[in-house]
Structures are given as structure tokens and as C-alpha cells.
Amino acid sequence: MPDFYYMLYSAPCRSILMTAKALGLELNKIKVDLDAGDHLKPEFVKINPQHTIPTLVDDGFALWESRAILIYLAEKYGKDDSLYPKDPQQKALVNHRIFFDLGTLYQSYVYYYYPQLFEEEKKPADPENYKKIASAFEQFNTLLEGHLYAAGEKLTLADFALLSTVSTFEVSAYDFSKYPNVVRWYENAKKVIPGWEENWEGCLYYKKLYLGGILGNYQQRVSQLYIVALSHKNHSTRKKSPENINMEFYYRPGSAPCRAVIMTAKAIGVEFDKQIMINTRAGDQFKPEYLKMNPQHTIPTLNDNGLALWESRAIMVYLVESYAKDDKLYPKDIEKQAVINQLLYFDCGTLYKSFADYYYPQIFQKKPADPELYKKIEIAFGHLNTTLEGKKYAFGDNLTIADIALLASVSTFDVAKFDITKYSNVSRWYELAKKVTPGWELNWSGCLEFRKYFDN
Structure with a gap:
């Protein structure tokens, strides 16, 4: 049973919990209290010198960066390659969506919300960073045009990563109802992805711990968004x-x-x-x-x-x-x-x-x-x-x-x-x-x- 160092409120951690559930894999869950400095203790830094969560240790093999863990678990413990296809073009689409989540969608959350939540001197909301969220959701909405899932016509790791991110936006009271493709995808993902309940429990825990101070003024910061709808076609592949x-x-x-x-x-x-x-x-x-x-x-x-x-x-x-x-x-x-x-x-x-x-x-x-x-x-x-x-x-x-x-x-x-x-x-x-x-x-x-x- 792999050791899993995590906190339930963390979106990257929650994506791994849902993936493990989908794979039928039991994890030995070890909570790491960042506020108490557990991640800076010598025994943890020895495992992960970057001292981040989530961290996985599987029979002595240590790995961090959540999306790398997602891929590793699917490839080692998946009964087939449905969650992470072996086909190069299909895999490329999944990889793209995962990098899109890391570098664009989740990053837009970090840019806008983290300065308000986690910096020693809490900063006011930045309208320019709010625009980055709108841009990210517009792009995601376009990528989902004509597709039920994030990377084509079936559930993949991309859906797990993106679901943990979008649910964090929801619990942060971000209104993405203006993006019909995202809404349609999100409602389906909540139904078909195993472990959704634990993910949502983590979202509510995150809200309780951190979000109370900024949600009251949320409506004052909502800006007008627009939707771009373009088709994004999947492709068959060959070596x-x-x-x-x-x-x-x-x-x-x-x-x-x-x-x-x-x-x-x-x-x-x-x-x-x-x-x-x-x-x-x-x-x-x-x-x-x-x-x-x-x-x-x-x-x-x-x-x-x-x-x-x-x-x-x-x-x-x-x-x-x-x-x-x-x-x-x-x-x-x-x-x-x-x-x-x-x-x-x-x-x-x-x-x-x-x-x-x-x-x-x-x-x-x-x-x-x-x-x-x-x-x-x-x-x-x-x-x-x-x-x-x-x-x-x-x-x-x-x-x-x-x-x-x-x-x-x-x-x-x-x-x-x-x-x-x-x-x-x-x-x-x-x-x-x-x-x-x-x-x-x-x-x-x-x-x-x-x-x-x-x-x-």
C-alpha cells in the first residue's frame, strides 16, 4: 500500500484521491499540516526536498508533483489504459489538458486568490488577475465544445485534475455558469468520477479554513465575461x-x-x-x-x-x-x-x-x-x-x-x-x-x- 502524504483541502491532493478510488487502490494516508510546518521536518524533506504536498512513496519510490503522480498511478495500477492512453495522439491530448490545468486554469486561481489568502500581509483582489480566470475558463469552455470529457469522448486523468480545480473555484464562489460547456462537463464529471464526495468534503474544509474572509465581498469583484465557442476535433492516430x-x-x-x-x-x-x-x-x-x-x-x-x-x-x-x-x-x-x-x-x-x-x-x-x-x-x-x-x-x-x-x-x-x-x-x-x-x-x-x- 503506497504512503500518501496529503491534506484534504489541497486540490492537487484531491485529484490523486479520486484517481486512486477509480483505480481501486488503497492509500496509506498521512496528513501533513503545512500550517504546523510538518513539510519542513527533516524526515519529510528527506523524502521530498521540495517539501511539497502531495507526495507518494510506493515501496521506497518517492514521487511528488501531483500530475506526475496521477500518471504513475494510472500506468502502474490501472487494469487498462483508458485513463491514460498509450496511443501517442490520445495521450498528447490528455497531457495537454493536464498541463493546461497546471499552467493556466489552476494557476489563474493561484494568481488571484492566494495573495488574498496566504500572504503575510493579505493583499486586495487584483482585477487584472481576475481577468486571467475569465480567460482560462473561456479557453476551457472552447476545449470542451462538442465533448463530454476533457480530452475527447471518455474519462481520463485530465478530468480528475480539472475536476479538483473547478470544484475549488466553485467553493470559492466563482461564477462559471456563463460557460455552458464547462457546466455540462462539470455536472457529468461529478456523477461519473469516483471519490467525488471526498473531493467535495475537501473543498468544504478548504472553505472553512481559508475562504471566509474574502467570500463576503465576492459579488463586488465579479466582472463581465464572454464565451468563445470553437470546435476542437479529436483525431485517430498511428505511429x-x-x-x-x-x-x-x-x-x-x-x-x-x-x-x-x-x-x-x-x-x-x-x-x-x-x-x-x-x-x-x-x-x-x-x-x-x-x-x-x-x-x-x-x-x-x-x-x-x-x-x-x-x-x-x-x-x-x-x-x-x-x-x-x-x-x-x-x-x-x-x-x-x-x-x-x-x-x-x-x-x-x-x-x-x-x-x-x-x-x-x-x-x-x-x-x-x-x-x-x-x-x-x-x-x-x-x-x-x-x-x-x-x-x-x-x-x-x-x-x-x-x-x-x-x-x-x-x-x-x-x-x-x-x-x-x-x-x-x-x-x-x-x-x-x-x-x-x-x-x-x-x-x-x-x-x-x-x-x-x-x-x-
């Missing part, structure tokens, strides 16, 4: 060979996520038929033809014979599983894959996010540097430094897509003149990664392009 590729890649050279995909393609010997540069400053991502392909209007976007896919790390996994000659970059072994997933989610939700939170307001909104956000960069690098202790690569004995994703992020910090040398393990790994990763020169060229934002 392809590099010589039969017909792919379009939409990107911007300075973008770290775009550069990570480019290096991955180089590593597996794939050349895109077309590389179309998207000028985000000129609004190319909002053109109707682009929105039809990617209603989230983000870069990078991959169009592989009609399959449109975005969220860079989902694209990286898809490329390797569809076109790589072997599985070295993303092993099929469940535990190895789980650790790589953990690192990808760390890159997305912690390391690269710390860059965006600190530097982007200075670059694009001309705001002054925020020293509190700079501390989050230092914390993220501290975690990465610990992860790389005694290791040549981020995981295992060879380069993986975890290294490639992290390299794109760390090189962006480098060009921003963040002092990486203070972190000896990161510095050592970085020098090696630059030498062994195919496409490094293209990545660095993109970094220098991005550097122009700082120079200006």
Missing part, C-alpha cells in the same frame, strides 16, 4: 516515421518553450515541414486562422497532419513517442517516466514560472522588480540544485526531455544575467547540457533574441 512527417510548427525564437520543442525535434532527427514565426507583439496569435487551430492562442503550436497540439511539454512527449527511434529521451519504464514527468511539471510550475513571474512584469508592463518574486527564483534554483546533486543528467544516465526542458529555462535565466554559478550542481549540469543537447546553438540564438527585451 509515424520521420520520413513521413508533414508538420507545421508555429513559434517565436525567443520563447523558451518553443526552443525546448526545437531541441527535442533535433534530438530525434525530425525536421518540420514548415516553421511559421508568430509575432505575438503584433497579435498574430489572435488571427482567426490561428485561433481556429489553437483557441488558447499560445505558442508553441504543432500541427501534425491536422492534429493541433500546444503546451510545449505535451508536444515534446508526443514527438518522442511518435517519431523517436528509441525511448531514451522518454523511457517507457513507469518509474523512470514518472520522475521525468515530475521534472517537467517542476519546470512548468516552479522554475519557468518563477522567471515569468519576476521578469515578465518588468519586460512587458514596465513594472519595477519585486524582491519577493526574486526570492522564488532562488528557491526554485535551490530545489533544482538539490535535485542535481551527484547527477550528470537531470535523471538517469543519459539526456532526456527533462534535461531539454530545463535547459531551455535555465539558458533563459542565463541570458537574463541571473547568477547560475551560485548553484554548483546546476552550473555543472548546465555546462554539460550545452555540449550534449542537439540544437543548443539554435536555443542560444533564440536566447540572444529574447535578450533584446532586456536591452530595450
Whole structure:
């Protein structure tokens, strides 16, 4: 029976509880009281140096980052692959929705509510961050157009992750009734996902502990939202060979996520038929033809014979599983894959996010540097430094897509003149990664392009 370190009020923890219930898996539940500092005790930090919940320990194998745990449990304990398909295109859609939950929908909750709830000096509601919630729900509503489930026509891990998030919005009194596809999906998900009752119990516990102070003024903060309805088609899939590729890649050279995909393609010997540069400053991502392909209007976007896919790390996994000659970059072994997933989610939700939170307001909104956000960069690098202790690569004995994703992020910090040398393990790994990763020169060229934002 795996040990599960959690708190019931945590949305990421609740997604795992529901997944375990669906798999018929019993967990040895161990509560971690964050307010009491249980996560900082030496015995817990030894298990998880990032000292976060949820954390899973399965016969000595320790894993954190909730979405990596979801995938690991489904692959190890699932009786079939229905919750997390083996088919590369179907899996890519599930991965996309999971990364969408982490980086967009759940993150919009964090941006808006957390400063009001958890910072030492409670901050007032920020209307700009409220708009991010509206944008996230609009995008989710569009993704659900014509679909009963989050990633197609059947229940998958994406539904579990998103249900824990959307139910947290509901208990926070956010009105998403304006999004009919979300409402339809949500009502069905509550009925068909095992463990919904425990999830809702956790939501109410969260409300009791934290939300009382801000819900009273909620109605004063509600802004007008609008709905975008576009169809998002699922696709059948087949394993392809590099010589039969017909792919379009939409990107911007300075973008770290775009550069990570480019290096991955180089590593597996794939050349895109077309590389179309998207000028985000000129609004190319909002053109109707682009929105039809990617209603989230983000870069990078991959169009592989009609399959449109975005969220860079989902694209990286898809490329390797569809076109790589072997599985070295993303092993099929469940535990190895789980650790790589953990690192990808760390890159997305912690390391690269710390860059965006600190530097982007200075670059694009001309705001002054925020020293509190700079501390989050230092914390993220501290975690990465610990992860790389005694290791040549981020995981295992060879380069993986975890290294490639992290390299794109760390090189962006480098060009921003963040002092990486203070972190000896990161510095050592970085020098090696630059030498062994195919496409490094293209990545660095993109970094220098991005550097122009700082120079200006």
C-alpha cells in the first residue's frame, strides 16, 4: 500500500484521491499540516526536498508533483489504459489538458486568490488577475465544445485534475455558469468520477479554513465575461516515421518553450515541414486562422497532419513517442517516466514560472522588480540544485526531455544575467547540457533574441 502524504483541502491532493478510488487502490494516508510546518521536518524533506504536498512513496519510490503522480498511478495500477492512453495522439491530448490545468486554469486561481489568502500581509483582489480566470475558463469552455470529457469522448486523468480545480473555484464562489460547456462537463464529471464526495468534503474544509474572509465581498469583484465557442476535433492516430512527417510548427525564437520543442525535434532527427514565426507583439496569435487551430492562442503550436497540439511539454512527449527511434529521451519504464514527468511539471510550475513571474512584469508592463518574486527564483534554483546533486543528467544516465526542458529555462535565466554559478550542481549540469543537447546553438540564438527585451 503506497504512503500518501496529503491534506484534504489541497486540490492537487484531491485529484490523486479520486484517481486512486477509480483505480481501486488503497492509500496509506498521512496528513501533513503545512500550517504546523510538518513539510519542513527533516524526515519529510528527506523524502521530498521540495517539501511539497502531495507526495507518494510506493515501496521506497518517492514521487511528488501531483500530475506526475496521477500518471504513475494510472500506468502502474490501472487494469487498462483508458485513463491514460498509450496511443501517442490520445495521450498528447490528455497531457495537454493536464498541463493546461497546471499552467493556466489552476494557476489563474493561484494568481488571484492566494495573495488574498496566504500572504503575510493579505493583499486586495487584483482585477487584472481576475481577468486571467475569465480567460482560462473561456479557453476551457472552447476545449470542451462538442465533448463530454476533457480530452475527447471518455474519462481520463485530465478530468480528475480539472475536476479538483473547478470544484475549488466553485467553493470559492466563482461564477462559471456563463460557460455552458464547462457546466455540462462539470455536472457529468461529478456523477461519473469516483471519490467525488471526498473531493467535495475537501473543498468544504478548504472553505472553512481559508475562504471566509474574502467570500463576503465576492459579488463586488465579479466582472463581465464572454464565451468563445470553437470546435476542437479529436483525431485517430498511428505511429509515424520521420520520413513521413508533414508538420507545421508555429513559434517565436525567443520563447523558451518553443526552443525546448526545437531541441527535442533535433534530438530525434525530425525536421518540420514548415516553421511559421508568430509575432505575438503584433497579435498574430489572435488571427482567426490561428485561433481556429489553437483557441488558447499560445505558442508553441504543432500541427501534425491536422492534429493541433500546444503546451510545449505535451508536444515534446508526443514527438518522442511518435517519431523517436528509441525511448531514451522518454523511457517507457513507469518509474523512470514518472520522475521525468515530475521534472517537467517542476519546470512548468516552479522554475519557468518563477522567471515569468519576476521578469515578465518588468519586460512587458514596465513594472519595477519585486524582491519577493526574486526570492522564488532562488528557491526554485535551490530545489533544482538539490535535485542535481551527484547527477550528470537531470535523471538517469543519459539526456532526456527533462534535461531539454530545463535547459531551455535555465539558458533563459542565463541570458537574463541571473547568477547560475551560485548553484554548483546546476552550473555543472548546465555546462554539460550545452555540449550534449542537439540544437543548443539554435536555443542560444533564440536566447540572444529574447535578450533584446532586456536591452530595450
